[in-house]
Amino acid sequence: MVSDVAVDIAVLGGGNAGLCAALAARQRGASVLVIEGAPKTFRGGNSRHTRNLRSMHDAPTDLLIDAYTEDEFVTDLVRVTGGRTDEVLARRVVRDSAACPAWIRSFGGRLQPPLKGTLHLDRTNVFFVGGGKALMNSYYAAAERLGIGVMYDAQVTGLDMADGGIRSTSVRQPAAETTITAKAVVLAAGGFESNLDWLKQIWGDAADNFIIRGTPYNTGAVLRMMLDAGAQSVGDPSQFHAVAVDARAPKFDGGIVTRLDCVSLGIVVNRHGERFYDEGEDFWPKRYAIWGRLVAQQPDQIAYSIVDAKSAGLFMPSVFPPMAAASIGELARLLSLSPEALERTVAAFNRAVRPGSFDHSVLDDCRTTGLTPEKTHWARPIDTPPFWGYPLRPGITFTYLGLKVDERARVLMTSGKPAANIYAAGEIMAGNILGQGYVAGVGMTIGTVFGRIAGSEAGARAVA
Amino acid sequence: MLSPESLTEAQHVLTVCNACRYCEAYCPVFQAMETRTSFARGDVMYLANLCHNCGECLYACQYAPPHEFGINVPRVLAETRLASYEEYCWPAFMSGMFRQNGVAVSLTLAVVSMLALWPLVRSRDAVDDFYAVIPHDVMVGIFGCAGAFVVAALAIGFYRSRGPALSGPASGGPKRPALLDALTLRHLHSSGPDCTSDVDVRTPWRRYFHHCTFYGFALCFASTTVAAMYHVVFGWRAPYAYTSLPVMLGTIGGAGLLIGPLGLLSQRNRRDPKLGDPAQAGLDLSFIVMLLMTSVTGLLLLALRDRGAMPALLVVHLGFVLGLFVTLPYGKFVHGIYRTAALLTFSTEAH
Numbered sequence: 001m002v003s004d005v006a007v008d009i010a011v012l013g014g015g016n017a018g019l020c021a022a023l024a025a026r027q028r029g030a031s032v033l034v035i036e037g038a039p040k041t042f043r044g045g046n047s048r049h050t051r052n053l054r055s056m057h058d059a060p061t062d063l064l065i066d067a068y069t070e071d072e073f074v075t076d077l078v079r080v081t082g083g084r085t086d087e088v089l090a091r092r093v094v095r096d097s098a099a100c101p102a103w104i105r106s107f108g109g110r111l112q113p114p115l116k117g118t119l120h121l122d123r124t125n126v127f128f129v130g131g132g133k134a135l136m137n138s139y140y141a142a143a144e145r146l147g148i149g150v151m152y153d154a155q156v157t158g159l160d161m162a163d164g165g166i167r168s169t170s171v172r173q174p175a176a177e178t179t180i181t182a183k184a185v186v187l188a189a190g191g192f193e194s195n196l197d198w199l200k201q202i203w204g205d206a207a208d209n210f211i212i213r214g215t216p217y218n219t220g221a222v223l224r225m226m227l228d229a230g231a232q233s234v235g236d237p238s239q240f241h242a243v244a245v246d247a248r249a250p251k252f253d254g255g256i257v258t259r260l261d262c263v264s265l266g267i268v269v270n271r272h273g274e275r276f277y278d279e280g281e282d283f284w285p286k287r288y289a290i291w292g293r294l295v296a297q298q299p300d301q302i303a304y305s306i307v308d309a310k311s312a313g314l315f316m317p318s319v320f321p322p323m324a325a326a327s328i329g330e331l332a333r334l335l336s337l338s339p340e341a342l343e344r345t346v347a348a349f350n351r352a353v354r355p356g357s358f359d360h361s362v363l364d365d366c367r368t369t370g371l372t373p374e375k376t377h378w379a380r381p382i383d384t385p386p387f388w389g390y391p392l393r394p395g396i397t398f399t400y401l402g403l404k405v406d407e408r409a410r411v412l413m414t415s416g417k418p419a420a421n422i423y424a425a426g427e428i429m430a431g432n433i434l435g436q437g438y439v440a441g442v443g444m445t446i447g448t449v450f451g452r453i454a455g456s457e458a459g460a461r462a463v464a
Numbered sequence: 465m466l467s468p469e470s471l472t473e474a475q476h477v478l479t480v481c482n483a484c485r486y487c488e489a490y491c492p493v494f495q496a497m498e499t500r501t502s503f504a505r506g507d508v509m510y511l512a513n514l515c516h517n518c519g520e521c522l523y524a525c526q527y528a529p530p531h532e533f534g535i536n537v538p539r540v541l542a543e544t545r546l547a548s549y550e551e552y553c554w555p556a557f558m559s560g561m562f563r564q565n566g567v568a569v570s571l572t573l574a575v576v577s578m579l580a581l582w583p584l585v586r587s588r589d590a591v592d593d594f595y596a597v598i599p600h601d602v603m604v605g606i607f608g609c610a611g612a613f614v615v616a617a618l619a620i621g622f623y624r625s626r627g628p629a630l631s632g633p634a635s636g637g638p639k640r641p642a643l644l645d646a647l648t649l650r651h652l653h654s655s656g657p658d659c660t661s662d663v664d665v666r667t668p669w670r671r672y673f674h675h676c677t678f679y680g681f682a683l684c685f686a687s688t689t690v691a692a693m694y695h696v697v698f699g700w701r702a703p704y705a706y707t708s709l710p711v712m713l714g715t716i717g718g719a720g721l722l723i724g725p726l727g728l729l730s731q732r733n734r735r736d737p738k739l740g741d742p743a744q745a746g747l748d749l750s751f752i753v754m755l756l757m758t759s760v761t762g763l764l765l766l767a768l769r770d771r772g773a774m775p776a777l778l779v780v781h782l783g784f785v786l787g788l789f790v791t792l793p794y795g796k797f798v799h800g801i802y803r804t805a806a807l808l809t810f811s812t813e814a815h
Contacts, residue, residue, distance in 0.1 A: 131484075131487070133523075313501060
């Protein structure tokens, strides 16, 4: 049986951007219904795995030191995206990021200075006490207090387009079908990174070996429907943000604990036991995001990080224990690598290491010479048992393809005109600002700022 | 005892937590965890006793059930705490009591105490004068022995809980006022206004009722101590006026010990059961019931001390007090001892 629901604002997606939109629309006086794809226990999209938000400020705040100015933030965005950013929208995000901490607190969200062990963020990023899921809990509790409705386990199965906008939205829950008629719709349903079929269309069978770090509910269904309905796209449809994660991680939802931080301390080999990239190119926080792609380009999309006992205690503990062995040959057998190949690679590496004074906190002078590829920092012979090995896979964080929007969060159609009553926020439109690359905490900033804009614009339209 | 499986489960949970660290700001458990890269038996028990079961980290956890990692820190640490009580227990053969110490056992002990006290009654129709019913020296003898045993057992437990070689950083001298943290229950609301009872449901009541219970207990203890000093040092004989110090302390304390346990009982039922260890329901309930019966009978005794029922009431009250006393080292009471010990350890770990 299909039931009909009429509401001022329908918000498709119950992550950070969706909840911010819902709350902002409600503050405008509109009635709001959030359609969340996940069941209640897994609500919150990828936001439940996040931990911080990047925020500009001209003077020290109670959470952040010094200043992080508008220009510096914009410069950072331009740098990491290689210029693939809409500067008008980027500047809007940056400017409005200053108000995000107060907005979060106004709904009971709790913030703290950066966690210990997170380098170089104490000037730029506020952290959520308990992480993104705790923040989502605060938003959902606030939504309930304010009378915002939430449908869980609810898949959007169709958008009925009419008059340049969405007339109604079809939603399926395990035991119900609902047609929602709304004066305006906010699209906040994320990217398509957990849609394995879609990934396969781009990456072929390699996609079978990808691990999805976040929610399995970001199928890109709403994104697909909008593109099919003539919305303008933004961002490279084939690209995703990926880091190297432990190959033993769950297929979905492994979140932060599956990451491995020991790459720069040792060597990384592929399944032929051969090195393929300079592990010591730069500080790990600046390089961890390239290793997802590097591993994705290796045969069978797998690689192995190998360190020796000298590195124990120098990196964040991983949730999976290392494969440990008393010899390189034995380690190779544990990792199902050719012992001869791995022994050859390690011996060649050890021979090429030049003497230096090891210091993991600076770009030190420990490097190899005469090796292809070289390791340019933190190169020390791998000679002290026990030897540790971690298998690596590409772990996909998010996809870049999205919907083009204007500064009022209105979705732009291929005609060049904004859709009549459709707004977008969060990952589904982050590609406008983040055409490629990433800088810590900016996803949550974009979601919060554009969630507020979208909710506010949609709410104002509905109650006008 | 902490089974190898339980230890492995606790270590799994702590390993996931230590690789995530999102909960760092909630409480000392996570701060102490982060100074370690592995978790030996002693570390797990230390962290378990450092946990105040405020509950925040379960709802914040991206890996909480039904996630396949199945992380429930409050539950696992609660289970470990019970095992640590058994491990630290003196004499060791009494450790089995923690899992058997239900309401029925405690009430039986109280009744047995009453039956044991009854033959000592000198006068069945005395009014106002408790010592006419049971002589002062007899009371001092019985409760002095029981008290000395309880203090010894708790002190040995405290010593044992501080004993395990912890793999954390060496002592850097007191960094935080651990006793103040214990007395204010700071970590029951360290991260925000109050501790949780469900997703985003935070109220101060659990802490308020705990304060009523603890300080009520302390005032009752003070009342008895002052009365003993009146008797022994100054030679002032009971009964003391309603406005006298021992009676005032006892009345206020008794009221706290009435309101506190009743409140804790109601809060218990409102709390998300996922936050606790169901195996400890009997342990919790029996302590609450014994405290409650002690205060109820004590207040009744005070109100009816000039009536004919006084001698019987006195025996009933003393029976509950004695029953409460002898179960202290083998019941919920020890949580205060071991948590304080853990806070002391935490305060001396260098951060």
